[in-house]
Amino acid sequence: MPTRSKISAKKSALILKEEDNIIRKLSIIQGNIYDSILPDILEIANKKKLGRPYSLNTIFTKFKKVYTSQFPDVMRYTFEASLKVTDLNQAYFGTMVPPSSLKEIAEKTKQAVSNRLGITNSGKIIKNGFTDKVLGSKKAQNDFVKAVNKIVAGNADVNKLQNDIKELIIGNKEQSGSLERYYRTTSQDIIMHIDRNNSLIYADELDLDHFIYGGGLINTSRSFCIDKNRKIFTRSQADKWKDSAFIKKMYGGNPYDPIKDMGGYGCRHTADWITADVAKILLSRRK
Secondary structure, three states, X not given: OOOHXXXXXXXXXXXXXXXXXXXXXXXXXXXXXXXXXXXXXXXXXXXXXXXXXXXXXXXXXXXXXXXXXXXXXXXXXXXXXXXXXXXXXXXHHOOOOOHHHHHHHHHHXXXXXXXXXXXXXXXXXXXXXXHHHHHHOOHHHHHHHHHHHHHHHHXXXXXXXXXXXXXXXXXXXXXXXXXXXXXXXXHOOHHHHHHHHHHHXXXXXXXXXXXXXEOOOOOOOOHHHHHHOOOEEEHHHHHHHHHOHHHHHHHOOOOOOHHHHOXXXXXXXXXXXXXXXXXXXXXXXXX
């Protein structure tokens, strides 16, 4: 049977893998959008060169068509990936308490995933749920319209116009493509946040107060996280993090929840909850 630490490591690796997969899927959609509008871009460029009138309506219509037909599949994939993480959560807590006592909590966490993403187990988008609102939002489309208008108005060279539109949609080394940017704005680290919320459901249901600051370190880890990595904390100790200069500077007047936000925006760490008995054993070994 896998140990608690091995399951935690497996879960962290899975989250990173699935979030990378989501970005790859978005990249494919961005490529599909560009391919669909490329003929229209070339036509517009030629009309501009000849001083003839042109319309961008076809480009915007095609963008909307591809976006509304293919983006929901990304969110459905996110839902399925989140359920995989949820299953590992059940296995993780099963190393400390009888697995049979976790079934009801596991169902609550799966329902929480559905509620968070606004997608049913059958993949149906729930009306007025998160995914439905993201699709219904005009922000992605309006941002695209403004950017295209700006590029077209400022370019007379066919090759430069084509390249600028391509960079807008697909991205380059310095910036992500249009849908990737929109996804990061609306859903950044969504699987990570779902995992933290679902772990907290288990912790609340099992009345757990202690956790390990889990997730490990990478080259870009913040000093805030380096100082806490693999250490054991209680809820009350974590609550004091909001008073640190680092968190105050990052969040300003915005709300910060230490258990759900850990080291702040983009943080990859998690609260690996443990029982009081496990905490006592681990703390005694570290003396």
